Amino acid sequence: MNLIEEALERGENTLSEHASKQLLAAYGIPVSREVEVRRSEDLAGALDEVGFPLVLKACGPGFTHKTEKGLVRVDLRTRDEAQRAFEEIWPEAQQAGGSVLVQELVAGRRELAAGLTRDPQFGPCVMFGLGGIFTEILRDVVFRVAPLAQRDAFDMLSEIKGRRILDAVRGMPAADRDQLARILVSLGRIGLDHPQVKEIDVNPLILKAERPVAVDALVVLEG
Known part of the structure; x- marks a missing residue:
């Protein structure tokens, strides 16, 4: 590919998490619904597309062990919570040339x-x-x-x-x-x-x- x-x-x-899932999905493997955000102004549209509750994660080929590094926010239920989580994750993601994944919370x-x-x-x-x-x-x-x-x-x-x-x-x-x-x-x-x-x-x-x-x-x- x-x-x-x-x-x-x-x-x-x-591969980044998002790219890894794209590879899996191409082979029919079911993956979580998500939107990759590369610009802060695209966050609002991603929240609308995915819906609440959701998860925010830093995403990029260098981001392994994201939870241990504090780059994951889980069970976000409002736009305010999502905005705050994004502002906490975005600087490190941006510095590394990565993105932020807006992902459905899979229960x-x-x-x-x-x-x-x-x-x-x-x-x-x-x-x-x-x-x-x-x-x-x-x-x-x-x-x-x-x-x-x-x-x-x-x-x-x-x-x-x-x-x-x-x-x-x-x-x-x-x-x-x-x-x-x-x-x-x-x-x-x-x-x-x-x-x-x-x-x-x-x-x-x-x-x-x-x-x-x-x-x-x-x-x-x-x-």
Whole structure:
């Protein structure tokens, strides 16, 4: 894709969150609704387009670990709150040549993770597991070498220790396993189609009722 080639030409080894999601969406992976704001005067229109409640984030190829750096504001419910959050984030985003993402707040209590890593021996390998803070704490993840058949993806869903999180529980519907399987197959396809893609990290992949939505994403490149 052009956005991969353009990033490499600029000497960037990661795609911004917004560009990462554009790549995912091109392969049919559902992503959060969002608008990238590059000028302060465009904020009002973005708020109208996305609607409340929403999230504001600094966005750019250099912005990883945004939450830890204080560059994310969550559950903004009024224009005044959004304006104040934007004024706090914008200077650092602008200084780094980045932007601010105005993103829908995706409501869901179940967080998953999916991704891709390029193994020196096996090539692109797809990952699936528990997401959010549990990714590093529990390390409940499984891998498959791409390409994945639909059957392989379904097997991955059943192999994590926390697989019951995908069932109907506490009034929440069962996860759409068909859609989850398609996401995993698509991640493998990205790795095969684009040898410049070294890693993909989709975390969290939130279950909005039964539907998985990629809320944050990072694509790492190698020339």
